[in-house]
Amino acid sequence: MKLYSYFRSSAAYRVRIALNLKGLPYEMESIHLTKDGGRQFSDTFRAINPQMRVPALELSGGEVLTQSLAIIDYLDEVFPDPPFLPAExxxxxxxxxxxxxxxxxxxxxxxxxxxxxxxxxxxxxxxxxxxxxxxxxxxxxxxxxxxxxxxxxxxxxxxxxxxxxxxxxxxxxxxxxxxxxxxxxxxxxxxxxxxxxxxxxxxxxxxxxxxxxxx
Amino acid sequence: MKLYSYFRSSAAYRVRIALNLKGLPYEMESIHLTKDGGRQFSDTFRAINPQMRVPALELSGGEVLTQSLAIIDYLDEVFPDPPFLPAExxxxxxxxxxxxxxxxxxxxxxxxxxxxxxxxxxxxxxxxxxxxxxxxxxxxxxxxxxxxxxxxxxxxxxxxxxxxxxxxxxxxxxxxxxxxxxxxxxxxxxxxxxxxxxxxxxxxxxxxxxxxxxx
CATH class of the missing domain: 1.20.1050.10 (Glutathione S-transferase Yfyf (Class Pi); Chain A, domain 2)
Incomplete structure (x- = not known):
């Protein structure tokens, strides 16, 4: 998996925590949000996430997931241990x-x-x-x-x-x-x-x- | 169930749709967001939802759920038909x-x-x-x-x-x-x-x- 991240983005920080808690190794690509007027607005990144925001998670099959909570729910469903939500x-x-x-x-x-x-x-x-x-x-x-x-x-x-x-x-x-x-x-x-x-x-x-x- | 709602609140509107899709009957209490400086700020409502926002859903046991997406996920988990999310x-x-x-x-x-x-x-x-x-x-x-x-x-x-x-x-x-x-x-x-x-x-x-x- 490859995480498009920026060190200071708190939404990306959430996904980094989630990946670490699940013990999932991942590659990281930094998308600098202020350099060059914001690299999230580049054509390359826009093709990855049309919303031009980090985080985005590229799965091994090439699919890209966006929105930190949706990514975290996905990780929790596919890799249930340890669970991020109680049972009830x-x-x-x-x-x-x-x-x-x-x-x-x-x-x-x-x-x-x-x-x-x-x-x-x-x-x-x-x-x-x-x-x-x-x-x-x-x-x-x-x-x-x-x-x-x-x-x-x-x-x-x-x-x-x-x-x-x-x-x-x-x-x-x-x-x-x-x-x-x-x-x-x-x-x-x-x-x-x-x-x-x-x-x-x-x-x-x-x-x-x-x-x-x-x- | 009792929904604290306001006709124009789009977060409350989401929950109304969800309750209707599940075919769940509910009582509604309107919390006027502008009258009297906003009735969500009243002591009565603050005791129901300390965040002083609608919607809030009171369950038959008296528990109060807040945040529209959390309420909708709850409804989907407890009343799975029809599902709000695909299987995969x-x-x-x-x-x-x-x-x-x-x-x-x-x-x-x-x-x-x-x-x-x-x-x-x-x-x-x-x-x-x-x-x-x-x-x-x-x-x-x-x-x-x-x-x-x-x-x-x-x-x-x-x-x-x-x-x-x-x-x-x-x-x-x-x-x-x-x-x-x-x-x-x-x-x-x-x-x-x-x-x-x-x-x-x-x-x-x-x-x-x-x-x-x-x-």
Whole structure:
């Protein structure tokens, strides 16, 4: 398998974690999102993913999968061990809901292309962009922190003693939040989950700073 | 089951379609997103969904599920007929990817709370907000239109003769696009899928204009 990735893309970071947790070896091709005006917009990459975004996963048969959550669900279905979701439908729905707060509510607003639009098309200053960024992270993290409290398990991960899709989505979002200096004091549960996850080699190897294309 | 809904919320619209397709009866409680400064922010609703968003689905046992895609996956797991996803993992990933272009890339940027932020916090005029709206819809629809072309089935739905999660997400987004006057001439496949879906009672009954709280 070949992963089209960028060290700082948090959606690509999710897929790197998932591949590592499943113990799947993969080749990586870095798609630099800012050099040359963004290499995701090149004709070569557009032929791979018409949406011009990373990650994209090329399977051994040549098929290309896009959208990080769809890729992760695929990996979980084809390589079920260890599972990313609990066995019971209700528990699965809770895990998915937490993951989707990151993937559908926080991250889309903090995506590079959105921040660029705010700057270039709406003439926003960096301070206003940072405030925007913090706003959506804090709103989403408030909900996730409360969810982890309500689950009321002893940890160390979002939903107990097994890593789930929620952790796979949360850790890259915390990385992003730290990079943009979002204060995390109000989120002790989230910070504890992040620390527990990063002790696992699958997460550690996937960290942006441990990628060959890290700057 | 009880669905907390708002006629115009496209995420709630997805869940209404899903419930109808499964033939599941449900009670509906309307949460008006603009009256009284937004009733999703009331203490009563905050206790139901701390994220203060619709939809939320209360199960007969009292458990509350949040996030539209997590709710739809739950319904599909517990009530498997008719299935919202194809049988093969690779096909499932393609359907999920198309659905997530709507749910993770288009809709989060066009959400009411985001449009409000642009207006109130970033002092944007309506024209600039409309341009923003159109931009993200067109970018996402370009990718979905190309995906439907590549699937190369004879329709009438996104992925062939069976309704999938992709259709469930796409139709509400097309409704939104029409409401905000996004030109759809460049998306003949998407428009044809919408027309085919709206012929089905499950979609028709779920339409915003057919809701008891429609204005």
């Amino acid at each position: 439908a209700l528990d699965r729905a809770r895990v998915r809901s937490a993951a989707q707060i990151v993937a559908c509510d926080i991250h889309p607003l903090n995506n590079l292309c959105v921040l660029r639009y705010l700057k270039r098309n709406l003439d926003q200053e960096q301070a206003a962009i940072d405030t925007w960024y913090h706003h959506w992270v804090i709103e989403g993290f408030n909900a996730i922190e409360k969810m982890i409290e309500q689950v009321n398990v002893s940890g160390p991960y979002c939903f107990g003693s097994h890593v789930t899709l929620a952790d796979i989505c949360l850790v890259p979002q915390v990385f992003n939040a730290r990079r943009l200096k979002v204060p995390l004091d109000a989120f002790p549960k989230i910070v504890a989950v992040e620390a527990a996850c990063l002790k696992l080699p699958a997460f550690d190897k996937a960290r942006p700073e441990n990628q060959p294309d890290a700057e | 993992a690779l096909d499932r990933a393609r359907v999920r990817s198309a659905a997530q272009i709507v749910a993770c890339d288009i809709h989060p940027l066009n959400n009411l709370c985001v449009l409000r932020y642009l207006k109130r916090n970033l002092d944007q005029e309506q024209a600039a907000i409309d341009t923003w709206y159109h931009h993200w819809v067109i970018e996402g629809f370009n990718a979905i239109e190309k995906m439907i072309e590549q699937v190369n089935v004879s329709g009438p739905y996104c992925f062939g003769s069976h309704v999938t999660l992709a259709d469930i997400c796409l139709v509400p987004q097309v409704f939104n696009a029409r409401r905000l006057k996004v030109p759809l001439d460049a998306f003949p496949k998407i428009v044809a899928v919408e027309a085919a879906c709206l012929k089905l009672p499950a979609f028709d009954k779920a339409r915003p204009e057919n809701q008891p709280d429609a204005e």
